[in-house]
Amino acid sequence: MAATATTTSLEDVPSLDIMTELLRRFKCSSKPDKRLILIGPPGSGKGTQSPIIKDEYCLCHLATGDMLRAAVAAKTPLGIKAKETMEKGELVSDDLVVGIIDEAMKKPSCQKGFILDGFPRTVEQAQKLDEMLQKQGTKIDKVLDFAIDDSILEERITGRWIHAASGRSYHTKFAPPKVPGIDDVTGEPLMQRKDDTAEVLKSRLQAFHKQTKPVIDYYNTKGVVATLPAEKPPKEVTAEVQKVLSS
Ligand code: ADP
Numbered sequence: 001m002a003a004t005a006t007t008t009s010l011e012d013v014p015s016l017d018i019m020t021e022l023l024r025r026f027k028c029s030s031k032p033d034k035r036l037i038l039i040g041p042p043g044s045g046k047g048t049q050s051p052i053i054k055d056e057y058c059l060c061h062l063a064t065g066d067m068l069r070a071a072v073a074a075k076t077p078l079g080i081k082a083k084e085t086m087e088k089g090e091l092v093s094d095d096l097v098v099g100i101i102d103e104a105m106k107k108p109s110c111q112k113g114f115i116l117d118g119f120p121r122t123v124e125q126a127q128k129l130d131e132m133l134q135k136q137g138t139k140i141d142k143v144l145d146f147a148i149d150d151s152i153l154e155e156r157i158t159g160r161w162i163h164a165a166s167g168r169s170y171h172t173k174f175a176p177p178k179v180p181g182i183d184d185v186t187g188e189p190l191m192q193r194k195d196d197t198a199e200v201l202k203s204r205l206q207a208f209h210k211q212t213k214p215v216i217d218y219y220n221t222k223g224v225v226a227t228l229p230a231e232k233p234p235k236e237v238t239a240e241v242q243k244v245l246s247s
């Protein structure tokens with residue numbers, strides 16, 4: 001409900017917005033809490049599936065890539081530190097992203113749990129996350145492993161267009177917007193990410209295989225990993241996600 005973000009008094013919020021939000025909270029109250037991690041190489045579909053899972057289970061969606069890009073665009077000290085590393089397709093420091101996640105998980109929208117998208121990306125980040133959750137007396141319920149062959153990713157990445165403010169992603173061939181270059185929801189222009197090139201994808205994939213794949217092994221030892229066929233069309237992947245999360 002965007003209206004509340006900028007309004008100080010509830011009296012100024014349209015009744016329909018209040019009713020919609022109340023209905024949403026009522027539906028959410030019967031949903032089980034879930035703490036999820038989405039792991040997969042760039043372009044495997046994590047950002048596409050996240051909003052669907054978020055709405056179904058009333059979770060918050062925390063995508064470290066989106067948060068870092070917002071910091072870069074706003075030229076915050078964090079963004080200035082991260083910019084060059086991101087443009088090269090390398091990982092920013094563990095401390096930097098752990099700090100962001102620690103802060104973000106305190107938001108009221110994360111009350112029923114969260115979807116971590118793009119975090120943790122190293123075993124050290126996973127260990128730090130576990131420590132944070134242990135302190136709260138909680139733990140990760142499921143890790144969704146978006147399994148896909150590297151050869152499919154270049155076409156997905158180079159055809160991706162995003163709505164920067166929301167993180168919504170489109171694809172020129174696989175998920176085109178209603179009007180080319182325009183976000184379906186807000187009518188605002190879409191953009192291509194600076195690191196969504198075939199060249200930078202090579203480093204990003206290298207980082208994934210070397211630093212992030214071990215995170216899947218880390219959670220495998222805890223018995224919480226579900227592997228998804230991420231090469232299938234989006235709707236089929238959604239069906240697989242729903243199967244895993246309802247079991
Ligand atoms: P990630 O968040 O894992 O980097 P995205 O969800 O942004 O990946 O998907 C990358 C691109 O591929 C986007 O342009 C998206 O529209 C498209 N896409 C996502 N899932 C699929 C799919 N199952 N089949 C084909 N294209 C997809």
Ligand code: AMP
Nearest residue numbers: 064065086089090091092097118119121
């Ligand atoms: P993404 O949007 O997930 O593809 O992330 C874009 C870029 O942000 C990555 O290539 C990294 O430079 C940086 N980044 C995002 N999440 C992390 C993370 N958990 N650890 C380190 N770097 C990250």
